[in-house]
Amino acid sequence: MKLIILKGGDDAVPHGHAWRRQAEPSRSAGALALSGDAAQSQWVLINVSPSVVHQLNTDARLLRHRGLADASARAVVLTDARVDHVTGLLSLRDGAPIHLYATPAVFEELTHSLPVLPVLQHYCGVHWHVIPVAGECRESVFRVEGQPTLEFTALATDGPVPPHASRAAAPATGETIALAVRDLVTGQRVFLVSGLSQAGPEATAWMQEADCLVVGDTPESPRPGRMAEVDAPAEIDVLGLMQGIHARRKVLMCRPEQQAPACAQVQRLEQCGVEVAADRMEIEL
Numbered sequence: 001m002k003l004i005i006l007k008g009g010d011d012a013v014p015h016g017h018a019w020r021r022q023a024e025p026s027r028s029a030g031a032l033a034l035s036g037d038a039a040q041s042q043w044v045l046i047n048v049s050p051s052v053v054h055q056l057n058t059d060a061r062l063l064r065h066r067g068l069a070d071a072s073a074r075a076v077v078l079t080d081a082r083v084d085h086v087t088g089l090l091s092l093r094d095g096a097p098i099h100l101y102a103t104p105a106v107f108e109e110l111t112h113s114l115p116v117l118p119v120l121q122h123y124c125g126v127h128w129h130v131i132p133v134a135g136e137c138r139e140s141v142f143r144v145e146g147q148p149t150l151e152f153t154a155l156a157t158d159g160p161v162p163p164h165a166s167r168a169a170a171p172a173t174g175e176t177i178a179l180a181v182r183d184l185v186t187g188q189r190v191f192l193v194s195g196l197s198q199a200g201p202e203a204t205a206w207m208q209e210a211d212c213l214v215v216g217d218t219p220e221s222p223r224p225g226r227m228a229e230v231d232a233p234a235e236i237d238v239l240g241l242m243q244g245i246h247a248r249r250k251v252l253m254c255r256p257e258q259q260a261p262a263c264a265q266v267q268r269l270e271q272c273g274v275e276v277a278a279d280r281m282e283i284e285l
Contacts, residue, residue: 001150001183002040003190003212004033004068005253007279008051009059030253030279031088032192032214033068035147036183041067042146044075046179046192048088061280075145077131077152078102079194079216080176081109082162089116093123099145101129103154103174113166133174138202153180155206159198180206188285190214196242211285212249214277215242243272249285253277 007030032046043065045052056062062069074092078085078101092098098120102110107128110116120126131154132140138156159176178193191210193199199207207213242250252274269276 001034001036001181001186001188001190001285003214003283003285004062004065005251005277005279005281005283006030006033006045006052006055007277008049009055009279030277031085033065034150034181034190036150036185037067037147038149040065042075043068044077044144044147044150046077047079047082047085048076048092049084050088050091053088053091059280075099075147076101077144077179078106079179079192080159080162081106081114081165083114083164086110086114086116089120093120095124097125097127099127099129101131101142101144101152103131103177104134105172105174109162109165109175113164114162131174131177133177135173138173149183149185151182151184153182153206154178155180155200155202157193157198157200157203159194178203178206180210183285186285188212190285191247192216207245207247210245210247212251212283213242213245213247214251214253216253242274249283250274251277251281251283 031048031052033043034046035043056069059069074096076089076098089098089100100117107117107130111118117126127145129142129145131142133154133156140154142152142154144150144152154177156173157176157178161171161175165171165175176194176198178191178199181190181192182188188211189206189209190212191203191207192214193203193207194216196215242252250273252269275281
């Protein structure tokens with residue numbers, strides 16, 4: 001199983017242009033590309049922003065990952081209906097049909113509150129794959145088109161609901177999810193969650209079993225990787241929780257404002273065994 005961090009390609013090299021220098025990788029928030037294909041020619045995107053789609057179409061460095069930039073079919077798993085996780089779907093409108101995996105709550109938001117799906121149906125079309133996390137069901141196993149060796153498990157979390165959500169005041173089960181991905185061939189496991197403080201008790205065992213933990217950023221919550229001051233113990237606890245997880249790789253997806261002062265923060269993170277995600281970072285398990 002292979003993961004590629006996509007940050008929108010702030011330092012992207014356009015197709016057909018010479019690769020003149022190795023630029024400093026972007027550390028802005030982004031998405032993940034995941035493949036369990038032995039040839040790594042089929043990929044699934046975990047969330048997608050317009051900048052990530054632009055990167056897939058323009059960044060020449062991604063061409064060495066066969067099928068990532070020129071996929072004949074797109075598979076996308078959404079962990080929530082946040083604007084910066086879903087509006088990239090519109091940028092895929094001129095390509096192949098999209099295989100979209102989301103919970104009933106997220107599909108409802110994308111049909112009514114943020115009507116991305118009705119627009120896409122007039123262009124490339126969308127194949128709906130419902131992840132049945134709703135009501136009293138807080139966990140569900142599913143498979144993704146083109147990834148026969150990967151088993152996905154969605155777990156309901158208590159992350160903040162986007163401001164545009166119709167149920168912002170009383171969120172439903174499945175508004176936000178974490179993802180556990182297991183490679184059925186190698187047994188390796190990845191756990192992806194937007195924020196540790198919102199993960200909930202169900203996720204604890206999954207995190208402890210993970211070979212790789214990827215923690216995203218949740219703007220409405222305390223910053224997961226921020227080097228907190230003494231008067232912000234909650235943020236220290238989040239970092240402490242990451243330190244207590246024994247995954248081989250622990251990766252933090254940060255927003256740019258979390259990087260000041262970047263050197264001091266990265267050094268503290270590295271001391272705790274946590275990597276700060278950079279654009280085009282590759283993780284092979």
